[in-house]
Amino acid sequence: MRAPARAIRSLLVVAVSLLISVAGVPVAAVAAAAGGPAVHLALLQVERKTQPVGIDVAQPRFSWIVKSDRRGVEQVSWRVRVATSRSRLDAGRLVWDSGRTVSARSFDVAYAGPALAAATDYVWRVDVTTTKGAASAVSRFRTGLYDLGDWAGSSWIGNARAGDTDQLDLGGASWIWTPEATTPVAPAEPRAFRTVRVSPAGRAARTAEILITADDLYRLWVNGSLVGETQGAVNEWQQSRLFRVGLDASRNVFAIRTDNGAGSPAGLVAKVRITYTDGSTSVFTTGTDWVASRTAPAGFEAPSFDDSAWGAAVVQAPYGQGPWGGNVRAPQAEVRPAPLLRKEFAVDGKLADATLYYAAGGYAEVALNGAAIDDGVLSPGFTDYDDTVQYAAVDVTKQVVRGANAIGMELGRGFYGMTGGNVWRWQLPPWHDEPVVRAVLHLEYADGRTENIVTDDSWSIADGPTVFDDLYAGETYDAREAQNGYDTAGFDDRSWAAASEVGGPKGVLVHQRQQPIRVTESLPAVEVTQPASGVWVVKFPRVLAGWVRFTAQGPAGVTIRAQYGEKLLANGRVNFSNNGNFGSGFQTDRFVLAGAGVPESWQSRFSYKGFQYIEVTGWPGGGPPPLHAFTAQAVHTDAAETGSFASSDATMNQTHRAVVDTLKNNIHGIPTDTPMFEKNGWTGDAAVGAEMFMMNLDVHELFAKWMRDVHETP
Incomplete structure (x- = not known):
């Protein structure tokens, strides 16, 4: 049956x-x-971002993907509705309703409603009909700041700027040398110069400021003590230097040794300003009242040296004339540590939303109540700051607490405040300045109230433990100077100064459209070798762009030095050859231990390097460093891999993997040509690689941002 x-x-x-x-x-x-339904919607995006914060375009574009397990599904129509909350959306209280549009389009559907409000949440719904049924989905976005009025009276803040009304220049000084038959050309020989200055009656000298340069190099002594020197690098004479020294009250001796290159012009030029204890000053320059010698006798710099047999120096040319012209650059300001900024504020009710909008000249690393606000690094993005300044927008609702709160920021230089010279002259763009930040923390309470915490001179500022940072040269971090807890409420900042409201970049403020730069991968060290005494070479699995996280334990003040490179020399040491003529060094980190008695860890914050190897010196303890002391971190614009390649040939697969890794090594807010040497956004490199980038990575927004950069280029 x-x-x-x-x-x-x-x-x-x-x-x-x-x-x-x-x-x-x-x-x-x-x-x-x-x-289940035959059709559903996925990847709802606004301006190619999922639930973005900071949308500041007038007509943001919506997109979605129709998904189905059926064959032959085609979209027939769409409808987009926008409201300021889910309840308003469901109730039909809309900001905009597109109406039903017969179209297969599912991307770049532009908003066409009334102007969106700044710093506001919006909820949107898309309904589609297809040949196999209908589907709908809901998502959200938060707007950014559309114009300067939306920045709520915030100011650019940072360290106080030194006034330049009393800065020395070389006007009125003369290039001097010893008498030569071939003036202004001189032999490749040393020369010595001296001048003795006696304080006027009734006045006591206190300090001197010495502005100086020489072609080709010099060593400067005051009262027998070495004050400064140059090395004779190509065209080093074009950069003047300013030295400040204490003086004897009544008599002071200024002595200089110079060396010239073969068959080239020779000259020394200086201006000195003496400040007396009564506040008055006097100025003198290089001229015929200096004495000069065709040799540099031993001990000639001593105050007691007898120079009575020396002859008078001769003038090669007044400053601004001769073979040097007016090509000497003003002295670089003293390079200050990365500043720390902090602000405490109180929240007196339940919050619905809290969003931090911040722009920077340089980089800003931001923390709230002791924790980073997100995982972005080297933020915000780099631009021509006279035209455009990018800002980041971060939802911090979950980090703000009822009661006392604190924001902390550390500012890095990036390209904006670079101090080291290089062949691309990034230390001299028209917008160059010390690092600054401008921010608004927009608070929206559950009862409808709003409040803005803004950057102004009520913030506090102090030097931080990052005592040096340069995008090309690397960083020096002194853990002894760390201000632990400065980004938490109740921190004692009585010794801090008030932040200064300063000019800041002139460009228009726009939201950062490209993905953030992030640490995307960590690679442990695979080998440590010792090519020379006290020198350790650490190898990582592949070439990458980023930095190394160090962990070490040792006495306070021990300095671990690590220089980065992509390949080795024949002797096993790291190859640091470069084409940048970097004035502040090249790809070198220094980690000064606090001596905490426990392992200490640190990694860069404001510079990335191209490398597979690091050469380490100064490792504490005498023995070889362990592998676990070093972790390489890959750092680049976090563009997802959207293409793939697979074959039966391992070599082909490995080649493709190397290509994709190389592409990632060269996206840092702009497409670059190399992470180790130039870090520049040359148009040729990006144009040649554009198709390869697009086939492998989600770089639409990165290239769109870069094309704006290109458009703004004079």
Whole structure:
């Protein structure tokens, strides 16, 4: 007798259910899949971002993907509705309703409603019909700041700027040398110069400021103590230097040794300003009242040295004339540590939303109540700051607490405040300045109230433990100077100064459209070798762009030095050859230990390097460093891999992997040509690689940002 069909179906359902249960898949999930909709929507985005914060375009573009397990599904129509909350959306209280539009388009659907409000949450719904059924989905976005008025009276803040009304220049000074038959050309020989200055009656000297340069190099002494020197690098004479020294009250001796290159012009030029204890000053310059010698006798710099047999120096040319012209650059200001900024504020009710909007000249690393606000680094993005300044927008609702709160920021130089010279002259763009930040923390309370915490001179500022940072040269971090807890409420900042409201970049403020730069991968060290005494070479699995996280324990003041490179020399040491003529060094980090008695860890914050190897010196303890002391971190614009390649040939697969890694090594807010040497956004490199980038990575917004950069280039 045949069993009834219904009974057989029931037995099959039970059997399948038991099998699924054994496999660990809930029966309800299978039922939903079997009876679920034929069509659903995924990847709802605004301006190619999922639930973005900071949208500041007038007509943001919506997109979605129609998904189905059916074949031949085509979108027939769409409808987009926008409201300021889910309840308003459901109730039909809309900001905009597109109406039903017959179209297969599912991307770049532009908003066409009334102007959106700044710093506001919006909820949007898309309804589509297809050849296999209908579907709808809901998402949200938060707007940014559309114009300067939306920045709520905030100011650019940072360290106080030194006034330049009393800065020395070389006007009125003369290039001097010893008498030569071939003036202004001189032999490749040393020369010595001296001048003795006696304080006027009734006045006591206190300090001197000495502005100086020489072609080709010099050493400067005051009262027998070496004050400064140059090395004779190519065209080093074009950069003047300013030295400040204490003086003897009544008599002071200024002595200089110079050296010239073969068959080239020779000259020394200086201006000195003496400040007396009564506040008055006097100025003198290089001229014929200096004495000069064609040799540099031993001890000639001593105050007691007898120079009575020396002749007078001769003038090669007044400053601004001769072979040097007016090509000497003003002295660079003293390079200050990365500043720390902090502000405490109180929240007196339940919050609905809290959003931090911040722009920077340079980089800003931001923390709230002791924790970073997000995982972005080297933020915000780099631009021509006279035209455009990018700002980041971060939802910090979950980090703000009722009661006392604190924001902390550390500012890095980036390209904006670079101090080290290089062949691209990034230390001299028209917008160059010390690092600054401008920010608004927009608070929206559950009862509808709003409040803005803004950057102004009520913030506090102090030097931080990052005592030096340069995008090309690297960083020096002194853990002894760390201000632990400065980004928490209740921190004692009585010794801090008030932040200064300063000019800041002139460019228009726009939201950072490209993905943030992030640490995307950590690679442990794979080998440590010792090519020379006290020198350790650490190898990582592949070439990458980023930095190394160091962990070490040792006495206070021990300095671990690590220089980065992509390949080795024949002797096993790291190859640091470069083409940048970097005035502040090249790809070198220094980690000064606090001596805490426990392992200490640190990694860069404001510079990235191209490398597979680091050369380490100064490692504490005498023995070789362990592998676990070093972790390489890959750092680049976090563009997802959207293309893939796979074959039966391992070499082909490895080649493609190397290509993709190389592409990632060269996206840092702009497409670059190399992470180790130039870090520049040359148009040729990016144009040649554009198709390869697009085929492998989600770089649409990165290239769109870069094209704006290109458009703004004079």
